[in-house]
Amino acid sequence: MSALAESFLEMLAAERGAAANTRAAYERDLRDYEAFLAARGADARTAQDRDVSAYLSHLAAGGAKPSTAARRLSALRQFHHFLHAEGVRADDPTGAVDAPKRGRPLPKILSEEDVDRLLAAASAASGAEGARLSCLLELLYATGLRVSELVTLPLAAVRRDEPFLMVKGKGGRERLTPLSEPARAALADYRDARTAFLPNGRESRYLFPSRSKQGHLTRQRFGQLLKELALQAGLDPKKVSPHVLRHAFASHLLAHGADLRAVQKMLGHADISTTQIYTHVLDERLKRLVAEKHPLAKTR
Template sequence: MAKRKTKLQLLQQTGPSEKPRQSAQSVREDFLNYLRGECHLADNTVSAYGRDLTRFIEWLGERRLDAIRVGDLTDFMACLLDSKLAPASVSRAVVAVRTFFKYLQLEGIVTENPAELLAAQKLWQRVPGVLTRRQVDAFLDAPRKIDTFWQRDKAMLEVLYATGCRASEVCTLRLQDLSLDQKYLKCTGKGGKQRMVPIGCKAIEAIKFYCETLRDELAVKRDHQHNELFLSRNGRPLDRIQLWRLVKFYARRAGIESDISPHSLRHSFATHLLAGGADLRQVQEMLGHASIQTTQIYTHVEHSRLKKVHQQFHPRA
């Protein structure tokens, strides 16, 4: 009995064995791998979270993760605001830190989650920039035969506006994703989610013309041929930076002075559909939005329909 008592006392004195403490940087890498492998987040989202956590770890310094309290996290957010980060970037950093601490709690690295009490500042919803229909026509007609790859550029711009796809989705479109006879294409969005998107006749004509006249010529410039639809001058898939530059170039040529980007065509696509009477849920599905709230921002952009309804039905319009 005495011997047993001594062992019990020994256990009480020593306590359970502790895990070796990991550095914040190594935990960061494990967390990003968790986001990729188990949460299946898009690469761009993982990269953004990685940048936010790099700032957090630099601010953390020698402090231990399990010693952080909500007051410390509030100080970190204040530092971000002092560094003149945009409100959207600060709010994303809040989400990144919250998700990071949930992971730490899941792994047993921390016992309490102070980030649960962390409040993000409320963002003003920014109304997205939208092109008028006349501007869209001028923009889509901007590629000319004097341009080296005008067939590709014309098809690319038509696809951006016809489908409302994101720049990354257009860059990763493959030949096998096209169902032009059925007037559909399959695109891969955030988190690897796939959806079928309708495509109009003008975009289909532009794609067919590009494939018949130029794409094979670009494809043979490399030993290993890529299946992506839009190729660069060296036969590699067109990337988002190249696409962004082309959109800027053709916007200037079309005389569009507002700050336009590939996302402007996505905004215009959604706004013009809603103005034409499309159902909000259908637009949500075409855009690949997970939440209807994300799509609802476009209802604040196009007021012409509301004016028409008001004039038609209000007795004193």
């Protein structure tokens, strides 16, 4: 990877507070882009709009979805804007390139009945593992946290007898997220079992400590635990993930009359347009309900 790309990644971390996963995604995108340019005898300093367009065509020919190509173009635009702002280039070759057209897919969600089955299966699990799993699930469904936010929660984020969590989200932004009574009860039960997960018996700053290199329960391990729980609950494990539960949190709140702005704050969305996708989910569910259940919708 070029020194220019490395400087851009350093800027993302230092000025925008980009998370490690975000920086890793940008790095993969830029490596692929620069390799493509090199094969055409170009680089980030000399690339023209035709090179950027050719790269997008290359992605499409390789079977990339329009959403993937659009995300790559977004990364390239930020990269070239950075080069222009730093005086490395006098122009931005991405300015005249149109983003691939894409439909906005609706998020996958679970029904309230499905979530109840998951919660029941988790509460039926015994021992320290069961207490942790039940706490993780209750917290996730009660707060809609991103999985990375959940597994890295510091112990200090949860104050005894306080009905909320203090969460540090993307870009270092902090927010308060209320806790439901079932989540607080599961949290209290888990606190008694937490010592079983402390590495070598030493205290940890994480709410969910583990013996992993990171010192906390990993996203991958939690995902595996959810898949296993889905099987126990009689659900398709392919349809269950931490992110799907985040979607369920938002959709179920809105279905019960929650304010969109309040849901935006709890999810940690910087832009309300991101949260509005859940209103489309409700619209689609209402359309299906009318089509399937309304007597006048049936052919006579």
